[in-house]
Amino acid sequence: MTEPKNLWGGRFSGEADAGFAEFNRSFGFDRRLFAADIRASIAHCNGLLGAGVLTTAEAEMIRKALSGILEHGTADSNYFEKWPQEDVHTFVEAHLVELAGDTGRKLHTGRSRNDQVATDLRLWLREAIDDLDQHLRSAQGALLDLAAAHREVVIPGYTHLQRAQPVLFAHWCLAYFEMLARDRERLLDGRRRVNVMPLGSAALAGTSYPIDREAVARELGFEAVSRNSLDAVSDRDFCVEFLSAGALVMIHLSRLAEDIILYSTTEFGFVELADAVSTGSSLMPQKKNPDSMELVRGKSGRVIGHLAALLVMLKGLPLAYDKDMQEDKEALFDATDTLKACLDVTTTVLGNIRISEARARAAASRGYMNATELADYLVRKGVPFREAHETVGRAVVQAIEQGVELQGLSLADLRSFSEVIEEDVFEALTLENTIGSKSQTGGTSPERVDESLSAARTSLMH
Numbered sequence: 001m002t003e004p005k006n007l008w009g010g011r012f013s014g015e016a017d018a019g020f021a022e023f024n025r026s027f028g029f030d031r032r033l034f035a036a037d038i039r040a041s042i043a044h045c046n047g048l049l050g051a052g053v054l055t056t057a058e059a060e061m062i063r064k065a066l067s068g069i070l071e072h073g074t075a076d077s078n079y080f081e082k083w084p085q086e087d088v089h090t091f092v093e094a095h096l097v098e099l100a101g102d103t104g105r106k107l108h109t110g111r112s113r114n115d116q117v118a119t120d121l122r123l124w125l126r127e128a129i130d131d132l133d134q135h136l137r138s139a140q141g142a143l144l145d146l147a148a149a150h151r152e153v154v155i156p157g158y159t160h161l162q163r164a165q166p167v168l169f170a171h172w173c174l175a176y177f178e179m180l181a182r183d184r185e186r187l188l189d190g191r192r193r194v195n196v197m198p199l200g201s202a203a204l205a206g207t208s209y210p211i212d213r214e215a216v217a218r219e220l221g222f223e224a225v226s227r228n229s230l231d232a233v234s235d236r237d238f239c240v241e242f243l244s245a246g247a248l249v250m251i252h253l254s255r256l257a258e259d260i261i262l263y264s265t266t267e268f269g270f271v272e273l274a275d276a277v278s279t280g281s282s283l284m285p286q287k288k289n290p291d292s293m294e295l296v297r298g299k300s301g302r303v304i305g306h307l308a309a310l311l312v313m314l315k316g317l318p319l320a321y322d323k324d325m326q327e328d329k330e331a332l333f334d335a336t337d338t339l340k341a342c343l344d345v346t347t348t349v350l351g352n353i354r355i356s357e358a359r360a361r362a363a364a365s366r367g368y369m370n371a372t373e374l375a376d377y378l379v380r381k382g383v384p385f386r387e388a389h390e391t392v393g394r395a396v397v398q399a400i401e402q403g404v405e406l407q408g409l410s411l412a413d414l415r416s417f418s419e420v421i422e423e424d425v426f427e428a429l430t431l432e433n434t435i436g437s438k439s440q441t442g443g444t445s446p447e448r449v450d451e452s453l454s455a456a457r458t459s460l461m462h
Contacts, residue, residue, distance in 0.1 A: 024323075027085035029330050034080075036123035037092050037116070038070040040199060043219045044111055047200075047211040053110070058103045065099035066092075088120075089113050110211055112203035114233040114321040119199040121329070123220065125242060128336050129191045133184055135343040136249070137460055140180050142350035144456055147173035151446070151453075154435060155263075155270055155360040156369060163367035166434055169355065171444040172259075174452050179252040181459065186245040193241065197222035198232035204320035205229055234320040236310070239328050243307040246335050250300035253342050257293035260349065264290050270360040274352035277345070292349050296342045303338055306331035361431070368396050368406055370434045377428045381420040391417050 016024075042063055049059040069092060073079045085091040096104035147170035157167040197220060200206070200213040206229040213225045226232035263270040273290050281287035313327050371392050378388035392406075395417045399406050407429040414421045427433060439445040442452075 021086075024086065026087045026326050026329065027080075027091060029333060030088045030117075031080055031091070032329075032333055033088050033117070033120040033124055034073050034092070035070060036120040036127075037088055038066050038073075040116065040119045040123060040220065041092065041096075041107060042066050043216045044199060044211075045107055046219060047213070047216040048107070048109055048209070050212050050215065051110075051210045053209055054106060058106065061100050061103050062096065062107055065096050065104060068099060069095045087113075087117075089116055110202060110207040110209040111199070112201075112233070114203050115198045115201040115229075118201075118233055118235070119197060119220075121332070122194050122196070122198070122222075122238065125238065125332065126191060126194050126221075129187050129194065129242070132336065132339060132343075133187060135340050135347075136180050136184050136187075139343050139347045139350070140177050140456070140460060142347045143173045143177045143180075144453060144460070146350050146353065147177075147449075147453055150355050150357070151449070153355055153357045153360055154364045154431060156364045156367065157444075163363070163369055165369050165372060166364035166431060167444040168435060168446065168449050169360065170449050170453065174449065174456065176252065176256050177456050179255075180249070181456075183245065183249045183252060186248065187242070190238065190241040190245055192223065194238045195221075195223045196226055197224070198226045198235070201226060201229035201232040204233055230320045234317070234322075234325070236314055236325060236328050239332055240307070240310055240314070243303065243310055243331065243335055246339050247300075247304045247307045249339055250303045250342065253346055254297045254300035256346065257297040260293050260353070261290050261297070268363070270356055270363070272354045272356070273349060274354065276352050277349045292345050296346055299338050299342055303335045306335045365431055366405060368399065370406055370429045370431070371396055373429055373434045373437065374406055374425070376437070377425055378418060378420065381418075383418065383420060388418075 045054065045059050045062045045066070048054045049056065054062070080091070085094075093104070093108065096107060098104075150169050153169035154166050155169050155172060156163045157165050157172075197213070197217040199216060199220075200211055217223075217225045226235075260271060260273070262268055264273055273288070273292070275288075277290075277292040279289045279291040281289065310328060310331050313324050317324055374395065375385065375388040375392045378391060379385050383391070395406060395409065395414065398413060398417075399409055402409070407426055411421070411423060411425070414425060436445045439448060441448065
């Protein structure tokens with residue numbers, strides 16, 4: 001097979017500079033669009049048949065050749081290495097012409113690489129979102145499994161990284177489940193705007209051939225066709241939306257990683273990562289490092305960076321298509337790879353983590369984390385909350401001076417702050433009551449957490 005000419009070479013008599021040709025080439029990364037390009041090309045072929053541009057025999061020849069190209073490319077990765085290509089579209093067309101001769105040259109009628117690549121990219125991203133949703137579901141499932149296996153474990157809840165109030169460990173797991181649930185919603189909502197077909201917009205002005213765009217869209221599974229050809233070939237909002245949603249996924253994974261990293265330290269000691277997801281030190285034999293979670297935390301910046309790069313690339317572009325937009329693909333592809341890898345590693349970590357129930361409970365029982373419970377006790381006795389808050393603050397000071405928790409103060413000590421305090425205060429200050437009293441929807445009481453676990457399981461089935 002001879003090396004193909006550029007798809008745009010008729011206007012040029014001189015040769016492209018070798019350095020520029022390499023700089024301009026995108027085949028090294030846009031070959032990922034290979035299957036999407038074949039699929040869209042077959043649909044376009046059928047559109048040309050319907051428009052009377054191709055005969056039935058010509059359309060059949062083109063479809064057969066394209067199917068053969070897809071089969072070879074899927075089965076043999078070396079298929080892509082036979083000679084340098086400018087892009088995947090050149091690659092496919094060159095092979096098509098080799099197999100179908102001049103009939104293959106007719107396929108590009110009424111189509112530009114501008115609407116071709118936009119269509120390919122939307123087809124690819126639509127499938128990537130569907131695949132990514134499964135990775136998110138797996139991570140959510142791992143969180144639910146971890147929560148269900150440790151329903152009785154209590155940990156300190158924090159604000160400002162200071163001990164605040166005790167919560168069930170399962171409640172902590174469910175917090176991250178909710179974050180990932182919103183991530184899935186965002187991605188699936190954005191998928192609706194991905195699922196609009198630009199094919200038929202040609203370079204920028206639309207096509208003069210009577211191609212039934214709606215029929216082509218139905219064949220490709222698009223829900224709608226683009227309404228403005230200028231916008232269709234230059235729109236990368238769907239890429240920005242995806243990267244924005246992806247950046248939020250990574251932020252949530254990074255926050256989860258940070259919690260696990262902190263909780264696995266000797267200072268916290270609530271969890272231990274299994275050997276399967278940890279590494280050691282080349283110098284210090286005793287070390288067990290949470291590299292898996294540190295890498296997830298670090299890679300969040302990578303996806304955030306891709307979002308920023310795409311926004312900056314787009315901000316000053318005039319209508320319609322500009323070559324700058326070639327930069328969208330590497331950002332999109334790498335972000336997708338990073339998201340999947342980080343979700344998979346996080347899922348593995350969650351399935352290989354040990355919880356120190358005694359250490360966590362001990363931490364949740366110290367640090368005056370039942371102070372708000374004492375204030376609520378006073379409120380139930382008729383004390384205005386602001387007064388109760390100040391009263392408990394003074395009680396905490398005395399407890400600190402005595403070196404005891406609030407429940408370690410005597411009844412006489414407590415009554416010195418408020419005469420409404422009675423013997424039942426000690427029951428109110430227990431860890432079980434502090435957890436169990438948070439019984440409204442969304443709270444950390446065992447009943448509410450069990451309900452949330454059940455609802456979360458159900459949601460994953462849909």
